[in-house]
Amino acid sequence: YQEQVLLRFYQDGEDEAYLYKLRLIEELKEALECEVSPLFMNYQPKLNMNTGKIDKLEALIRWINKEGNFVNPELFIDLAEKAGLIVSLTRWVILEVIQQTEQWNKMGYRFKVAINLSAQDIQNEQFVDYLLTTVNDHQVSTSQITLELTERDIAENEALVVARLSHLKSLGFVISVDDYGIGQSSLAKLKSLPVDELKIDKTFILKLEQCQKDQDIVASTISLGHKLGLSVVAEGVENKESLMLLNDFQCDYAQGYYLSRPVSAEKFIEWYKTYES
Ligand code: C2E
Ligand code: CA
Ligand code: CA
Ligand code: CA
Numbered sequence: 001y002q003e004q005v006l007l008r009f010y011q012d013g014e015d016e017a018y019l020y021k022l023r024l025i026e027e028l029k030e031a032l033e034c035e036v037s038p039l040f041m042n043y044q045p046k047l048n049m050n051t052g053k054i055d056k057l058e059a060l061i062r063w064i065n066k067e068g069n070f071v072n073p074e075l076f077i078d079l080a081e082k083a084g085l086i087v088s089l090t091r092w093v094i095l096e097v098i099q100q101t102e103q104w105n106k107m108g109y110r111f112k113v114a115i116n117l118s119a120q121d122i123q124n125e126q127f128v129d130y131l132l133t134t135v136n137d138h139q140v141s142t143s144q145i146t147l148e149l150t151e152r153d154i155a156e157n158e159a160l161v162v163a164r165l166s167h168l169k170s171l172g173f174v175i176s177v178d179d180y181g182i183g184q185s186s187l188a189k190l191k192s193l194p195v196d197e198l199k200i201d202k203t204f205i206l207k208l209e210q211c212q213k214d215q216d217i218v219a220s221t222i223s224l225g226h227k228l229g230l231s232v233v234a235e236g237v238e239n240k241e242s243l244m245l246l247n248d249f250q251c252d253y254a255q256g257y258y259l260s261r262p263v264s265a266e267k268f269i270e271w272y273k274t275y276e277s
Helices: 002-033 073-082 086-107 119-123 127-136 151-155 158-170 187-192 212-227 240-248 265-276
Strands: 039-048 054-063 112-116 145-150 174-180 197-200 231-235 253-255
Touching: 002 073, 002 086, 039 086, 039 265, 054 073, 054 086, 054 265, 073 086, 086 112, 086 119, 086 127, 086 145, 086 265, 112 174, 119 127, 119 145, 119 151, 119 158, 127 158, 145 151, 151 158, 151 174, 158 174, 197 212, 212 231, 212 240
Parallel strands: 054 112, 112 145, 145 174, 174 197, 197 231, 231 253
Antiparallel strands: 039 054, 039 253
8 A cells, every 4th residue: 555655656746747847848938939038048257267358158048937936947958959949949049149249249348159059959950041140140250159069969960960060160150069078078089070169067177176086187188178279168167276276277268156157148247347347
């Protein structure tokens, strides 16, 4: 009897989680069609450690659902991928980010802004066209747009994706390998990829000051990245000690809560003005 109760409990629990996800998918569909969108972008600076300036940002999506709660981006991005919504979601992101970048250009702030892509985006036949048309429709240059994708996204349909990335790179877009070091990273592969930037995954950075092994991994990844001609970014920089270590290791860019959390475009500019002054 007890076993049956337990079983029921778990099934109910799963149903609930399942129904919640279905509801989120439906709501996300609506959100993508809404005129006043409940989706918005946050921006997080990447500090140029060679100049001490902020010249790059990462755009990160946010969603406040009908109940007024933030939904975890990892959760709804995953759902969007499974529900076939990611291509339209990414289009929304691309337009939003390019409009914002144009607005900053007009204000005299020229940043390189990174957009996160999913495997399905880069494999989509219309992707390059959409991205290029959107850039051309705005006063933004291709070199201001960075595309972040993981090695796993690249590996999914490698020949096609590599060809597409080469094309994008030749158009001037910046290509970045995200979450480097976790999963099936391979040095041999990195050598043959048309990429410009390497982002060391935050799991190696979060406790950098406490962990000698992480320091060894990070230092050698940076020097490897440099040998391959790549700009290296460390994400998840939460304290001064890790920033100093990254500086010692000659890391090119640092990104993390220690500098700034991801914030709205308005808040970012406020922060930027005090930072630069
Ligand atoms: P990601 O691309 O690896 O983004 C970095 C994540 O680390 C972000 O989480 C960011 O807020 C967080 N982060 C930044 N600095 C720190 C730090 O110092 N400490 C810690 N603990 N975390 C830090 P977020 O915004 O929750 O996004 C999670 C993931 O969702 C992203 O990981 C990315 O894979 C995905 N994502 C976010 N926005 C988009 C988007 O517009 N499109 C797509 N396709 N995926 C997105
Ligand atoms: Ca990213
Ligand atoms: Ca990352
Ligand atoms: Ca990621």
